[in-house]
Amino acid sequence: MxxxxxxxxxxxxxxxxxxxxxxxxxxxxxxxxxxxxxxxxxxxxxxxxxxxxxxxxxxxxxxxxxxxxxxxxxxxxxxxxxxxxLTKCLDKIVFSGKEKEPVLVTAMAGVRTQTLCRFAIREGLSGMNFALGIPGTVGGAIMMNAGTSYGSVSDILDSVNVMISSGALLKITKEEMAFSYRKLSWNNNLTNRCQGAPIIIDGSFRLCLSDPVLLEKEAGKILKKRRENQPAEMPSAGCFFKNPPAGKTAGQLIDMAGLKGARIGGAEISAKHANFIINTGKASASDILDLMQLVQKKVFDRFNITLEPEVIIVGV
Ligand SMILES: Cc1cc2nc3c(=O)[nH]c(=O)nc-3n(C[C@H](O)[C@H](O)[C@H](O)COP(=O)(O)OP(=O)(O)OC[C@H]3O[C@@H](n4cnc5c(N)ncnc54)[C@H](O)[C@@H]3O)c2cc1C
Structure with missing residues (x-):
C-alpha cells in the first residue's frame, strides 16, 4: 500500500x-x-x-x-x-441555443451518457442516438470512444476541457486527440505537459437540429434491438473483447469456439451474447480474468486470432 x-x-x-x-x-x-x-x-x-x-x-x-x-x-x-x-462534481449540461448549426452541447464528464442522449432527444437535436443504452458517464464515453454500429463519440466530439496535474484547465480540440476503436490516446506532448494522463472535465458535442418525435421513434428501435441482444440484467462490463479489425466479431469467434455458457467460478460466458462475461452472483475478479484467458487461448488455438480486452483492467 x-x-x-x-x-x-x-x-x-x-x-x-x-x-x-x-x-x-x-x-x-x-x-x-x-x-x-x-x-x-x-x-x-x-x-x-x-x-x-x-x-x-x-x-x-x-x-x-x-x-x-x-x-x-x-x-x-x-x-x-x-x-x-467524478459523478458528483461534474454533473451539468450547458448549451448556447439553437440559432446555428451545428449546435454545440457541452456535458460535464460526470453526466450520465443516457442523460445526455435524453436531453438531446427532448431538445430535438440529432447525433447522440447512437449512444442510447450505453451505460456510464460522458467522461468514460470520451475516454473509451464509446460507440455502437450507429456511430461513436469521435464522430460528434468537438473539443474537451481537461485538468492537468497542476490543477490547471486546458482546452483540447478533437484534431489534437487520437481516437481509434474504443480508445482515446493523448499525444506525448500533452501527457508530458500534464505529467500524466489528463482528467476530462467536459466534452462539447456537435449536434444537428431535428424533430424530437422522429428521434424518439428511432430511440425506441435502437433500445429494443439492444434489449434483444444483450444480457443487461446480469452484472458485466458489456462487450469484454474488442472486435478484430476484419472478419468475424469477437462474439462470433467465441461462439464458434463453443464457449457460450463456459464457466469459471462465478464468471460465465453469456448464452445470449458470447462477448459478454457475466457475474452470476459470486464471481471474483480472478474468476473473470481466468475466464478471459481461457477464451483467449481457445480462440487463438482455433482461429489464430488474439482477442484484446476492451474492458480496462486495473488494480493488483
Ligand atoms: C451492459 C453494458 C453495455 C455496454 N454497451 C456498450 C456499447 O454498446 N458500446 C460501448 O462503447 N461501450 C459499452 N459498454 C461499456 C461502457 O459502458 C462504456 O465504455 C462507457 O462509456 C464507460 O463509461 P464509465 O463512466 O462507466 O467509465 P469507467 O468504466 O468508469 O472508466 C472507463 C475508463 O475511462 C477512464 N475515465 C473515466 N472518466 C474519465 C475522465 N473524466 N477523465 C479521464 N479518464 C476517465 C477510467 O479511468 C477508465 O480508464 C457497456 C457496458 C455495459 C455494462
Whole structure:
C-alpha cells in the first residue's frame, strides 16, 4: 500500500467527509467485483478536484479517475493510491441555443451518457442516438470512444476541457486527440505537459437540429434491438473483447469456439451474447480474468486470432 498514516490523516484533514479508506470497488463497478481502493475521494467541486490531484502530484501518490465503472475490471486486491469518482462534481449540461448549426452541447464528464442522449432527444437535436443504452458517464464515453454500429463519440466530439496535474484547465480540440476503436490516446506532448494522463472535465458535442418525435421513434428501435441482444440484467462490463479489425466479431469467434455458457467460478460466458462475461452472483475478479484467458487461448488455438480486452483492467 502507498499511503502511510500521516498521509491518511493529512487527506482526512483536507477532504473531510469526501474521503474514505479501503472502499470496496465492487460497489462502484458494473461487474460488482473489485477489492478496496486505498483512498476513495468523491470531490464536491472542481476546486476540490484540483486540490486532490496537486496533492497527489506533490506526494508522488498515483490516482485514477472513474466514472460509473461500467467498463472496469478491478482486481481482487484493489487499487493502491487514490481513486477519484467524478459523478458528483461534474454533473451539468450547458448549451448556447439553437440559432446555428451545428449546435454545440457541452456535458460535464460526470453526466450520465443516457442523460445526455435524453436531453438531446427532448431538445430535438440529432447525433447522440447512437449512444442510447450505453451505460456510464460522458467522461468514460470520451475516454473509451464509446460507440455502437450507429456511430461513436469521435464522430460528434468537438473539443474537451481537461485538468492537468497542476490543477490547471486546458482546452483540447478533437484534431489534437487520437481516437481509434474504443480508445482515446493523448499525444506525448500533452501527457508530458500534464505529467500524466489528463482528467476530462467536459466534452462539447456537435449536434444537428431535428424533430424530437422522429428521434424518439428511432430511440425506441435502437433500445429494443439492444434489449434483444444483450444480457443487461446480469452484472458485466458489456462487450469484454474488442472486435478484430476484419472478419468475424469477437462474439462470433467465441461462439464458434463453443464457449457460450463456459464457466469459471462465478464468471460465465453469456448464452445470449458470447462477448459478454457475466457475474452470476459470486464471481471474483480472478474468476473473470481466468475466464478471459481461457477464451483467449481457445480462440487463438482455433482461429489464430488474439482477442484484446476492451474492458480496462486495473488494480493488483
Ligand atoms: C451492459 C453494458 C453495455 C455496454 N454497451 C456498450 C456499447 O454498446 N458500446 C460501448 O462503447 N461501450 C459499452 N459498454 C461499456 C461502457 O459502458 C462504456 O465504455 C462507457 O462509456 C464507460 O463509461 P464509465 O463512466 O462507466 O467509465 P469507467 O468504466 O468508469 O472508466 C472507463 C475508463 O475511462 C477512464 N475515465 C473515466 N472518466 C474519465 C475522465 N473524466 N477523465 C479521464 N479518464 C476517465 C477510467 O479511468 C477508465 O480508464 C457497456 C457496458 C455495459 C455494462
Amino acid at each position: 502507498l499511503l502511510d498514516q500521516d498521509s491518511k490523516n493529512n487527506l482526512k484533514n483536507l477532504f473531510g467527509s469526501c474521503i474514505g479508506f479501503d472502499e470496496p470497488m465492487s460497489r462502484h463497478t458494473y461487474f460488482r467485483v473489485g477489492g478496496p481502493a486505498e483512498a476513495f475521494i468523491v470531490p464536491e467541486n472542481i476546486k476540490q478536484l484540483a486540490e486532490i490531484i496537486s496533492w497527489s502530484r506533490d506526494k508522488g501518490i498515483p490516482y485514477i479517475v472513474i466514472g460509473d465503472g461500467s467498463n472496469l475490471l478491478i482486481k481482487d486486491n484493489g487499487i493502491p493510491g487514490i481513486v477519484i469518482l
